[in-house]
Amino acid sequence: xxxxxxxxxxxxxxxxxxxxxxxxxxxxxxxxxxxxxxxxxxxxxxxxxxxxxxxxxxxxxxxxxxxxxxxxxxxxxxxxxxxxxxxxxxxxxxxxxxxxxxxxxxxxxxxxxxxxxxxxxxxxxxxxxxxxxxxxxxxxxxxxxxxxxxxxxxxxxxxxxxxxxxxxxxxxxxxxxxxxxxxxxxxxxxxxxxxxxxxxxxxxxxxxxxxxxxxxxxxxxxxxxxxxxxxxxxxxxxxxxxxxxxxxxxxxxxxxxxxxxxxxxxxxxxxxxxxxxxxxxxxxxx
Amino acid sequence: xxxxxxxxxxxxxxxxxxxxxxxxxxxxxxxxxxxxxxxxxxxxxxxxxxxxxxxxxxxxxxxxxxxxxxxxxxxxxxxxxxxxxxxxxxxxxxxxxxxxxxxxxxxxxxxxxxxxxxxxxxxxxxxxxxxxxxxxxxxxxxxxxxxxxxxxxxxxxxxxxxxxxxxxxxxxxxxxxxxxxxxxxxxxxxxxxxxxxxxxxxxxxxxxxxxxxxxxxxxxxxxxxxxxxxxxxxxxxxxxxxxxxxxxxxxxxxxxxxxxxxxxxxxxxxxxxxxxxxxxxxxxxxxxxxxxxxxxxxxxxxxxxxxxxxxxxxxxxxxx
Numbered sequence: 001x002x003x004x005x006x007x008x009x010x011x012x013x014x015x016x017x018x019x020x021x022x023x024x025x026x027x028x029x030x031x032x033x034x035x036x037x038x039x040x041x042x043x044x045x046x047x048x049x050x051x052x053x054x055x056x057x058x059x060x061x062x063x064x065x066x067x068x069x070x071x072x073x074x075x076x077x078x079x080x081x082x083x084x085x086x087x088x089x090x091x092x093x094x095x096x097x098x099x100x101x102x103x104x105x106x107x108x109x110x111x112x113x114x115x116x117x118x119x120x121x122x123x124x125x126x127x128x129x130x131x132x133x134x135x136x137x138x139x140x141x142x143x144x145x146x147x148x149x150x151x152x153x154x155x156x157x158x159x160x161x162x163x164x165x166x167x168x169x170x171x172x173x174x175x176x177x178x179x180x181x182x183x184x185x186x187x188x189x190x191x192x193x194x195x196x197x198x199x200x201x202x203x204x205x206x207x208x209x210x211x212x213x214x215x216x217x218x219x220x221x222x223x224x225x226x227x228x229x230x231x232x233x234x235x236x237x238x239x240x241x242x243x244x245x246x247x248x249x250x251x252x253x254x255x256x257x258x259x260x261x262x263x264x265x266x267x268x269x270x271x272x273x274x275x276x277x278x279x280x281x282x283x284x285x286x
Numbered sequence: 287x288x289x290x291x292x293x294x295x296x297x298x299x300x301x302x303x304x305x306x307x308x309x310x311x312x313x314x315x316x317x318x319x320x321x322x323x324x325x326x327x328x329x330x331x332x333x334x335x336x337x338x339x340x341x342x343x344x345x346x347x348x349x350x351x352x353x354x355x356x357x358x359x360x361x362x363x364x365x366x367x368x369x370x371x372x373x374x375x376x377x378x379x380x381x382x383x384x385x386x387x388x389x390x391x392x393x394x395x396x397x398x399x400x401x402x403x404x405x406x407x408x409x410x411x412x413x414x415x416x417x418x419x420x421x422x423x424x425x426x427x428x429x430x431x432x433x434x435x436x437x438x439x440x441x442x443x444x445x446x447x448x449x450x451x452x453x454x455x456x457x458x459x460x461x462x463x464x465x466x467x468x469x470x471x472x473x474x475x476x477x478x479x480x481x482x483x484x485x486x487x488x489x490x491x492x493x494x495x496x497x498x499x500x501x502x503x504x505x506x507x508x509x510x511x512x513x514x515x516x517x518x519x520x521x522x523x524x525x526x527x528x529x530x531x532x533x534x535x536x537x538x539x540x541x542x543x544x545x546x547x548x549x550x551x552x553x554x555x556x557x558x559x560x561x562x563x564x565x566x567x568x569x570x571x572x573x574x575x576x577x578x579x580x581x582x583x584x585x586x587x588x589x590x591x592x593x594x595x596x597x598x599x600x601x602x603x604x605x606x
Contacts, residue, residue, distance in 0.1 A: 081603045082602075090532065091532075138598075142599050167487075171600075172534050174598065174600060175509055176509040177491075180471075180491060181598060183471055183495070184468075187468045187469070188592065207487075210448075210459070210464050211463075211467055211488075229463070230454070230459070234450045235450045238449075243452060258458045258461060
């Protein structure tokens with residue numbers, strides 16, 4: 001019978017793999033999505049959240065990132081207390097914001113300020129994917145635009161670390177317009193000869209990828225980071241074909257000429273400091 | 287034959303009935319003028335009821351109407367000496383965007399706009415008005431040219447969004463959109479943007495950094511389509527009508543949010559009912575826009591543009 005060919009009955013029992021069976025105590029241990037090994041969170045944190053076995057780059061939260069790059073106690077935070085309202089009266093938005101404030105200890109999805117990277121005073125913006133998936137609403141747009149404008153006024157280089165699912169749906173078209181706001185700010189920075197470096201981390205998609213993330217003098221990415229405009233599923237549905245596994249990864253973008261480089265997190269601080277030095281006024285003597 | 291949208295069916299049916307009665311009186315001795323008059327009064331009321339109280343979803347339907355006038359329709363109706371120019375000089379010519387030079391009441395201008403098709407064949411050629419990176423790069427090339435020759439730029443926005451395809455990603459859809467946003471910010475000529483149909487997300491915005499933004503009454507501007515929003519937020523794309531209300535995407539919503547400058551009145555029943563009359567409505571607004579912008583010096587223009595976009599958004603400070 002034809003039916004028998006498609007018999008779904010399994011002829012064997014599946015036993016969970018050794019790794020699958022290992023319990024991962026919340027908070028103390030962490031399982032690597034890259035190599036499935038389990039290690040202490042502390043061990044991971046010491047290694048800048050890079051898997052010591054396979055090099056998988058786990059996300060860094062905003063202050064982990066700042067701590068790993070900026071000289072101790074040199075960071076001055078800007079717009080720290082700026083928070084979102086609910087401009088469209090979107091159902092449950094306030095509750096979601098409050099939940100993420102509790103969860104992340106942050107007031108919004110980006111931290112901005114200035115600090116010393118090596119001996120370079122630098123304006124910095126770091127997005128944090130734990131807060132509403134790093135999505136860009138009015139506050140994210142405003143804080144980033146303010147940081148860029150401050151960099152322009154103080155003649156500081158500007159470095160942004162992006163991590164975002166794109167626009168903040170609950171703020172509708174106001175969130176879309178933050179793409180413009182930040183891009184106008186960047187135009188002013190570039191017109192004044194300011195230096196901007198963008199480092200795209202996992203994930204950088206949608207409206208963030210299609211605005212400030214792509215507008216640095218230098219656009220870098222971390223290994224394995226997902227970077228793209230449209231979502232993978234939407235593209236597959238539109239073109240009705242399966243996309244390659246490496247589609248929209250940092251390495252894929254590098255191959256297609258969309259990035260200046262992919263930088264391992266362990267090398268990031270040195271490379272950034274070098275670029276800052278090269279662009280320092282009178283850099284030839286320093 | 288105009289395509290009839292579901293919500294306007296009662297109007298069309300009643301109109302048909304009146305015409306039938308009129309024909310009847312012509313063929314017979316019966317005097318039905320009284321009845322016809324009553325029905326015409328009822329039609330007037332019904333039209334008011336339907337067209338003057340459009341829901342956000344009705345406006346979405348009108349914005350997507352297959353016969354809705356496109357960029358090329360308005361170019362033909364409002365400009366003279368239009369010469370279309372092609373290609374981004376890097377990869378190809380994307381027909382989802384049209385661009386060129388023309389005269390507007392004698393004044394040289396550059397025109398850039400999304401271009402949908404009105405039938406399947408043209409839609410395939412135009413990729414349903416959904417650009418690839420080369421489309422945005424062509425647009426930017428024309429805008430830079432306008433900047434060089436000191437011509438104002440008029441942008442017509444009408445797209446579901448930038449095309450979500452493999453090739454588009456490979457060629458840098460994100461970069462193309464981002465670059466347009468940034469470069470448009472620095473143009474030293476007046477830029478007037480007019481949303482004539484759907485203003486779909488980043489793909490619309492990439493032609494949308496203007497000194498003035500106007501919207502046709504029944505056009506929409508949104509971060510995501512109502513269907514997409516419903517699928518994403520409530521896992522059910524059937525809630526699109528609800529999303530159209532919640533997401534605040536109509537011209538009146540955008541005016542209220544302080545994003546656009548003018549709501550351009552539409553012909554009752556939608557722009558497709560009378561392209562010439564609609565073009566005349568747009569014309570009035572565009573003329574006023576360009577006249578006021580031409581008075582600004584370059585620095586003033588750029589400063590005003592920055593202030594315009596910097597003030598968009600809503601936030602507060604946590605109490606200390």
